[in-house]
Amino acid sequence: MTNNENKKSPIARRKFLQTLGSAVAGGAILSVSGGLMYRAKRQEATLYWQIDPQKCTQCGRCETHCVLPISAVKCIHANKVCGYCDLCGGYYRSNVKELNTAAENLMCPTGAIERQFVEDPYFEYTINESLCNGCGKCVKGCTSFGNGSLYLQIKRDLCKDCNECKIATVCASGAITRVAFDMAYQLKE
Amino acid sequence: MKKLLIAIISLLFAVTVNAQNRFPKPDFESGYQYPDITYQVPHETAWITVDIILLVLLMSIVAWATLKKRTHKPVVAVSIISVAYFGFFRSGCVCSIGSVQNIALALADDTYILPLSVLLFFILPVLFAFLFGRVFCAGVCPMGALQELVNLKNYKLSKTVTAMLRMTPWIYLIFAILYAVTRSSFIICRFDPFIGIFRMGGDLGLILFGALLLVAAVFTGRPFCRFLCPYGALLSLFAQVSIWKVQITKRPCINCELCHNACPVDAIKPPYDNKIKETRIKGVKRIVNYFIVFLPLMIFAGAVLMRSISSNLSRANKDVRLYDMVVQHESAPQDILSLELEAFYGQGGTIEALAEIYNGIQKDFRLYSTFAGALIGLVTGFTLIGLSVKRTRKQYEIDHANCVACGRCFEYCPQNSLKQNEL
Known part of the structure; x- marks a missing residue:
């Protein structure tokens, strides 16, 4: 060098x-x-978080673990599956003495389920989405005693699409996964 | 009525849980129509297109302002736009920092389908870093921009402390990738300190941590970017070899120290005169020794260490935790099942099937932990070697790996305020 x-x-x-x-x-x-x-x-990429109603065990964590102050998970009612029962497992708690709208008789803690008489003996149930907190208590009642017409879904217009869904990390049954656009709602018909 | 009720309830209990249509579809006589409720999925494509266009546009503005015009003002404007749009309006997800995990998962796992938007969010800032330096960090990243906007003072930490703290982003990155490729958790997203501030709600602890970082950011530049951000660590690699680089001034440096004082991220190195006069060949020999003896030793130690704790690390995975719970339950059955076990047995899960998944995850963790450990050893080794190497500098020089192209130094440089003909 x-x-x-x-x-x-x-x-x-x-x-x-x-x-x-x-x-x-x-x-x-x-x-x-x-x-x-x-x-x-x-x-097609899987971008949307959604609950598989077949797997969901209504553990109640959707209510508490969403990053939003009020969970983006809401109860959805499939009218075509519903039996329109008077004694609704999702509307009334078990062992109610009288079928009235007293709060101690109702399953929903926020009074989000509206009940309307259709004809004897049928009642129509509607979810008031602005009151629903996604706790899934009604879903548990309906799935155990009824047709399973009430079920939880992540509302796509509310969900923030976090890169890691905080509910999915604690979901007891592994029901929350990322799905493609055409599966973004898994509705019961 | 009461008797009828009890009869119905007891009948209900008899039906199995999974059965559907316990009650037949009602036959309405009053002409009742089913309400028509439709659920729309808002198509995000339009917003994602806006995101990408804005990302490229803002990065181009910063590149133009810092490389061509040498001014700070456009960067401030970009920061405000970014905090308002990417931060508060789009509320953060998906961001480039988090996208590292999606990319790592996509590279490791064929079955994960990566959305194109996430790929663009990841690759565009890397590409810009490769071309123009860390222009993404300057003000396009809402987290960096937020810290930049609150920054007032530049109290500097000592060189050694800074060097040690600068290892954290790398270790954070390595762990993020380890947990992403094993499908355990996206820790960057989980421990994001600013998302709660942008969404104005969320985990209280993280919001407090974010607020603390912002308070720190008032007194020292960008603590998150420098000492935590894993994506910044990745970008620094590309910025170091970028094609066009930020220059403080076109004119010769007069060693006035003003740029050094103005730099919020401590990326301008002062002139240094080596006191220990070591012959060149001796210095080279010393460095070579570090690289062929010390560095492999660090890598090996890291790999062995991480491999030995891989089964502990794997407890971050949900299936591993479930397996442990099931094993514990099978050995000592309990009356009250946890929600996870209830769901597991409710779905008819068997311990054999779960054990197979468990073993797969353990295998993945053993492999990837070894790699992660080796990388941690490498990073630690490089940091220590870097501390022992003292390079002689005659004037102030930009350390391009750490420079975030914020452009504050330009206005402080007296050479820049000279008129064209004054030279």
């Missing part, structure tokens, strides 16, 4: 390392984005 080369070397070496680093970084960006882009186009 001549003296002249030795003097020049630090700059040249740094520049060489810099170019090498740039090449590696550029290559990494190209390969990662190319590979993932190819795969992203292959299938």
Whole structure:
């Protein structure tokens, strides 16, 4: 090594390392984005958190664990599955003495279920979504004693689509997963 | 009536839980119509397109302002827009910082389908970092922007403390990737300190932590970006070798120290005259020794250490916790089942099927923990070597890995305020 080369070397070496680093970084960006882009186009991505009503065990954590002050999980009522019973397992607590609207008789803690007489002996039930807190007590009642027409779903217009759903991390039955757009609601018909 | 009720209730209890249609569909005689309730899924595509366009636009503005114009003002404007739009309006998800985990999971697991928007959120800031430096950090990232906007003073920590604290983002990143690829948890999202502030609600502890970070950010620049942000760590790699780099001034440096004092992230290194005169060849030999003896030792130690605690780490995974609960229950059955066990037995789960999943996760954890440990060793080793290397500098130099391109130094540089013809 001549003296002249030795003097020049630090700059040249740094520049060489810099170019090498740039090449590696550029290559990494190209390969990662190319590979993932190819795969992203292959299938529709799963972006929406939703509850599978078949798996849900109404543990009650949807009410308490959502990042929103009032959970984005709401009770949904499938009228076409409902039996329109007078003694509704979702509306009344078990062992009620009288079928009236006294709060101690009702399952819903917020009074979100509205009951309307249709014709003898049928009653129509409607969920007032603004009152529902997603606790799933009515769902448990309806699933155990009735047709299972009440069930929990994440309301897509309320959900913030967190990258990690906080309810999913504590969901006892693993019912909350990411689904594709056409599965964004899993409705009972 | 009462008797009838009791009869109905006892009948109900007799029916199995899973049975549907216990009651037949009613035959309405009054001409009752089923109410027509439809549930719409709001199509997010339009908003995501706006997000991506704005992301590119804001990063371009910062790149233009810092590289071409050398001014700070547009960066402030970008910060305000970003905090308002990405922060408060879009309330954070999905962000580039969190997207690291989705990318890691997608690379490790073929079955995970990555949304294109998440890929763009991840790759665009990396690409811009590769071209122009950390222009994303400057003000496009709502978290960085929020800290930038509240910052008033730049109290500096000592060099060693800063170097040690700068290891945390790397370790955070490594753990985030470890937990993401094993499908355990997205810890970056779970412990995001600012999301609660943007959403004005959420976990109280994290909001307090976020508020504390903001108070700290008033007195020292961007504590989250420097000492916690895992994505910033990743971007720093690309910024170090970026094609175009921020320059404080086009004119020669006069060593006035003003830029160094103005820098909120301590990314401008002062001139340094090495007191210990070591011959060049001796210095090179010392560094080479570090790299071939010390570094592999650190990597090996890290790998062994992390592998040995992999089964403890795996308890972050839900299925592993469930398996432990089931095993405990089978060995000593309890009367009151926890909600998880109730759900597990309710769905007809068997311990054999669960054990298979459990073993798979344990295997994954053993493999990935070893890699993670090696990387932690590498990061620690590099930090320590970096502390022992003292490079002679004749003037103030930007450390491009740590520079977040906020552009505060430009207006402090007296050379920049000279008129064109004054030189």
